[in-house]
Amino acid sequence: MKLVRLVVLGAVLMAAVAGCPETAAAQQKISVLTWNIPVYKEKIEGWIADFRKIHPDVQVEWLDKKGPEWGPFYQTQLVAGTAPDVIDVQGGLWLEYAANNGLVDLGPFLARDPEVKDYYNPRILPSWNYEGKQYMVPFYISKTLLFYNKTMLKEAGLTRPPQSFEELVDFARQMGKGEKSGFMTLNFDWLYWPLFAMNGVELLSPDGKKAAFNTPSAAKALDTLAKATADGAVNKVSWTGRWVEPNDAFASGTVGMYQAHAPAFFYVRGSGKWISADTLGVAQMPGGFATPNSHGFGISKSSKRPDLAWDFIKVATNEKWGYTFGTTLRNLTGAPRVDTRILEYFQKEDPLAYSVLKTQVENLDKLVGNWRQAKDAQIKEAFYTEIQAALLGRKPAAQALAEAERKVNRILQR
């Protein structure tokens, strides 16, 4: 009875497998989803150990996803009703979840421990405030700045970083020769927005109901950038690459100026042999505009134990771990007390890193591209698609802006 035996084998096998670990989170288990920090494994195990000193009977599951996978993953987990309790979200992605009432309002928790509330930087906390509710607390903070390759500036006879959009493009043209290009920017989220901000462009009308970016100055700026890109003064990777490609390009020493946020520096220094205090310059973008790209901790609405989740967040962001994180992964944490210590540490250990990190807490009043729009993700997608087409010379700037305007308004109406 070969077949019968097969059937039995099959049945047994399936039965065996069906009994496999299921992730419908048990009461005494919380799960934590971080954003692309697998290298930090050992320390996160430290968080968990500390957390379990307070709650010995609670299991902690740690998950990590890289940027592009993070959103889709969280989405599938939302559908399955197994969304991780504690989530580490980058940039504006949290807005959509907050607006759809998918996140826990942390206000009450903060009200309950005021010392924790005062622990976080009061000028940074509001950036996770949506319609009067506090949905996130800072995990680590970053915003864009301008790195420049002093050697290349010197070769082009330039003595200082640009002070205006016109200068920026002009400098880029002077440096962009042959294999070399003068300027490059990161483009994910809204990191390229300072380029528009310094031309006085607003994305939306003050009431946030209509698109407001389709202006002559915007068209002019876009056109200028497109031309500069076509001539190789602005590196094409600015509009095609995501993270690794632009960093590698700058690390290769063939790009004059690079608008990116602090974490890019440490990636670049890892692979760029040329980088030292004498060769790498650090400045604010013209006009001091910068787009934040900070990470915050939030709690999923579906969490069965928000109280435990909150305790975990407190551990992960406390002075000990904040300092460890800042000094190991070279970031500031949005907790002033910790950040001062981190800065002191780097001033001593690594002056160049210090000069970079310092910029991250300067002119926090010049933050742009961080509007609290429920449909941020969709708007970003629609807007950038058109802008990218123009920047890569597939569409005239005016037409691209018009179409972007149409789409964005459509999204806002839906």
Added chain:
Amino acid sequence: MNVARRWRRQGVIWLLLAPSLAIFFLYRIVPLGWNAVLSVQKWSPLRPAEFAGLYHYEEMLLHDDVFWTSLGNTLVYMASAPIGIALALALALLVNAGLRGRTVYRAIIFVSYPLMTVAVGIIWRWLYDEKLGLINYVLIRLGLVERGIAFLDSFTWAMPAVIVAAIWQIVGFFMIIVLAGLQSIPPNLYEAAAIDGADRGQRFARITVPLLRPSLFLCLVLGIINSFTSFDLIYVMTRGGPNYATELLITYIYRAAFVLSQLDYAAALTVVLFVLLLAVTWAANRATGGEAGAVEAAE
């Protein structure tokens, strides 16, 4: 007694069918219906479902450029199937001839089919690389270009590049199917035709092609289904970029559902995809007169 036995046999037969039918019911029929329902609702995991009529379809057909782009791309991708099939036919004819080492050739040409598509995508992604890619290296050495082309970042090249990779993987499979067809043609037909003084061309046109119809039709349908389902290659090679230049319906469905978190809209897209697939296959069926019985799924 006899009646009872017949009933028992009927029961046995249905028992034999049960598991398969259950699976298809669970993962083909029900999802189809569910999709239809989802597509006329406003629904998200965070909000209760409400009836929305043709809201999503209106959005899709009237306002969503990306939908039309991905639809166009899907059709282009589909249109590449005949190329692969022609190639496969030619190869099959060659390796079918009483040639020394033909089994080796067959094996080599077929070997790309069982390969994991994700890995294939990674390999080609890197063959196409602007700086390190073998293809660019060869082009430069041949003096055809002086600077490497960033194939997968280029609006003009991304789609052809992906298609080449896709054909590279599927052609062997097509070849085997055509080969099967060729071998089922009785040789004496050719001999008879030869005696009647028909030259090769005539023999090919009058005997080979007509008798190969089922196999070719099968390839065609597989190609069509492929163009509606090949997610892996795109996901690994381009993620639908640059600027949606390689976005197919299937990848757009994934994006809509899990990146833009609009599962209901994605469901509507799925319905359209399915209707389209049926229409195209039906048309192909009519055109080639192939019998639908030969249609095989290409999971």
Added chain:
Amino acid sequence: MRRTPTWPIHLVLLVVSAAMVTPLYWVLKTSITGDNIFAYPPALFPRHVHLYYYVDVWYYIPFVRFLVNSTLVSLIVVVGNVVFNAMAGYALTLAFRGKRAVVLLLLSCMMIPFQATIIPAYLITKELRLLNTHLGLALPLCSTIVCIFVFKAAFDAVPRSLIDAARIDGLGDLRILARIMLPLSTAAVATNVILAFIWSWNNFLWPLIVVRNQEMQTLPLALSTFLSYLENTTGALYAFCIMVLIPGVLVFALAQKQFVEGLTSGATKG
């Protein structure tokens, strides 16, 4: 009829074969030298060969864990396919009420590509509480219509007399299937095994959404994750590619003959 020289044919086939093999050769070469990532221009033949990239893969990711997951899922799928498809295929060779309907149903199901139903399929799997389990990964693939027809074709080819004789000896359907049909249609079994294996081994989209934590990842998923974390900055990526490609190629290489036989018999007659 007159023989034409065969060398042009050989030439063409050699070129094609080269086109098919080069990418594989290239990735294999890179995985043991790092050429084309660090060394440029690349050398045609590997120099200073080493296996360190494989060592990296081995230690940087729980490769064995992924291998086990993939193998387990594939095993379920293969067993499921052979058993269920054989049963269904055999049933289709018998006469019974509603047969036409069943055949029609199966044929129309063929036109529903699984990829196009992922969203409800995901919700269903959730209701079955099978998300992030091996069974949940395998179930949708556990019976495939193609293979049912491959079996049907093979069984139809079995001489009636044998079956009648068996019936007279009083064998039940299951016994006939097990003792006569299957032993006489090894090619069909081979086709089933290989197709089922290849499909589940390479399956990507389904695991991509069903799997929650790293411990449940299958190889394709692990590979794409590896890529997204590292881009192509290390030869380890290509070592990883080779490691996942080997099983598929091996299985095919070993069973190629039966596979082609079975497929061809099923494909055209089915």
Added chain:
Amino acid sequence: MRGILLNRYTVVFGAMAVSVIAWNLYVATHSAGRIAGRVVGPDGRAVAGATVTLREKTLTTLEPRAAAQTDDAGGFVFAGQRAHHFVLEAAKDGVGKSERAAYRLAFRGQSLSISEPLRLQP
């Protein structure tokens, strides 16, 4: 029965399994993780009391794992190392630093004695 034992599938996959197991047995029995080498000065003479740091190379970072002092013959030894890909750097105040030298092993815990000494540069 012999058919099952000797068909080509069992043979091929069996052979793979066996070799893997054999390899792991070898690894298990040879994982002392003893890494030894020498440090010399610019003049090529052995340097005593230099500090040698061992950093493990993970996929993206360098993690400091251990440090050792050189003896009078300039020799240093790390025991029980688990890194299969690491970087050594020697330094001594007043004498200088060495280049960062990277080493790879076939498996974690493999013992290695480095013939080429680490040379301190002022």
